Amino acid sequence: MKKITSILVLITVITTILTVNIFAAKIPLRVVVNGSRINFPDAQPFIDENGRTQVPVRFVSEALGADVGWDGKTKTVTIEQGRNKITLVVGKSEYTVNGKTMEMDTTVLLLEDRTFVPVRFVSEGLGANVEWNASIRTVYITTGGAVPTPSPEEGEIRYYDGIAFNPATDVDEFGRMTIEKSQEFLLKMADQLAFVKENGRYYIVGEYPEIPEEFEWAVGIGINLKSGGRRNFSTLTARKEYLIPNEGSFKKDTTGLIDINDIDSFGITISVLNKDINEDLGILEIAYVIDGTLSDGNDRRVAFVPESGSIPQISYTDSFNFEKMFQW
Template sequence: MKKIAFILVLITVVSTILTVNIFAAKIPLRVVVNGSRINFPDAQPFIDENGRTQVPVRFVSEALGADVGWDGKTKTVTIEQGRNKITLVVGKSEYTVNGKTMEMDTTVLLLEDRTFVPVRFVSEGLGANVEWNASIRTVYITTGGAVPTPSPEEGEIRYYDGIAFNPATDVDEFGRMTIEKSQEFLLKMADQLAFVKENGKYYIIGEYPEIPEEFEWSLGIGINLKSGGTRTFAPGTRVPGFDIPREGTFKKDTTGLIEINDVRGIGIVIAVRNKEIKEYLGVLEIAYLMEGTLGDGTTRRANFIPETAKNQRIPYTDTFNFEKMFQW
């Protein structure tokens, strides 16, 4: 399916159904083992109060080729890999590596039936190298050779409207902007988009942030009407009067195109895509009701939807400035 078609379908869904669950969140931590990112289907890694990255024990241990055992009575975790054996106890800072007692500066945690362990101590106990890259919130674990962190010659950091961008780390092997970096640009764009009233007229105004030259913006705005149907504003649309630019600054007069008293809600979808392959890894979806409420009793939602896991939305509702954007 073409991406622009996908965007327009999403706008219609957002504008007419608007049934997404939203809670506040921030860009997640990443754990990469031997060059492959570890997926955590439910419980996610986090940084504890001691500044240590805690991860669900089973996923990382198995990625390192280790077997995990659990004794519920003593709350003891056993991790075995060949001749290596690590034993940890929930709530304890002491642990053993091949029978030798060691001390951590944090403890093993049990949260919602998931055992979390400090990834550095476990990985190093199995003989792996561990490195933390704070700029991209990523833990790199390798079982041999150099840790795959970017060096200056691998990519020079550039800045676009204050957003740091490194081609070596912020673009995947297919030329798509990474999920984490996409979120930064999309939230910046959303902050520069608004629906305003001036001298009795209603406008959509926007200013596209600067982005790397190999990428372009994709924007779709759906106006859902009480009388039925949706009016869609988008770059390249063939509907007379509803076309908006793809770059620069714009101020779209909606006079004669929509009747403000007939507007029920607004749905917006924003993406940053590679110009050549027209691909992206996720979209920012925003929904706002001027009349009525959503299924959960709210009137507004905003979330980032990863292209590879559309059911795992990254929400921003509690931190998003709806009042600044929607002034009609």
């Protein structure tokens, strides 16, 4: 009950508790290898439709001390660094690391005579550590790690709606989904949640991504009214008229429950909970004010808020599609 109560409270105070940084202009993607930023003279890195950072293969590979080979007939990229060898094929999700077949949740791309590869899989294949700082859109790569050759005892990687999940590395000792993996699932869910109008009626629609069976979704939607009232829709409420499912897809008719012209702001919380312990390591919070601003002077905000206050919040405001979500 403690977790349920805290989520419901967050719905009512979301417009005042978020304290993340907002950037006036979109920051370009950056790649930093061992503290040095990589310069891309022509083709620039980008985030593909699967949420993976794609980079021109040669620049990052050479920064990691690797040699790059290309077979135009088979469209195969070969990356060699000492005893390590990675092979990737354009358009394929399967690749090999030192002869071991592995699979990624995206593909190698060939764009304007440049071969783009997902930087995480290539870097980790060469034994490097990869970290992504979403707030400054920067990939940090550091060398010195071990080449990933998962054995059965290390866990089997599974894919849930395109998101890779390894129970051995993506769950902490208490059974909670790790912060990094939580963000992937939460952002995908947020992208599939919307307030739409159809034939004069108003709906909240959503489609939950698949998640490992030991976890479940919790969503709270608070709609604050200019008249001073509030409407709380939730996967946790006991009131049937405000209850939304916590799995699959849903289409909640809110017509009659809300005067659209009376809406002042929206506050949304999304979390992925371990079913047994009813806990998480952080939630995604979304705030949107129709007429007016939040406490920081902006009218919208999206942030991943870790459970621990010692870990900074991560802002997704600049990259979030508010127009797609809020169509009322």
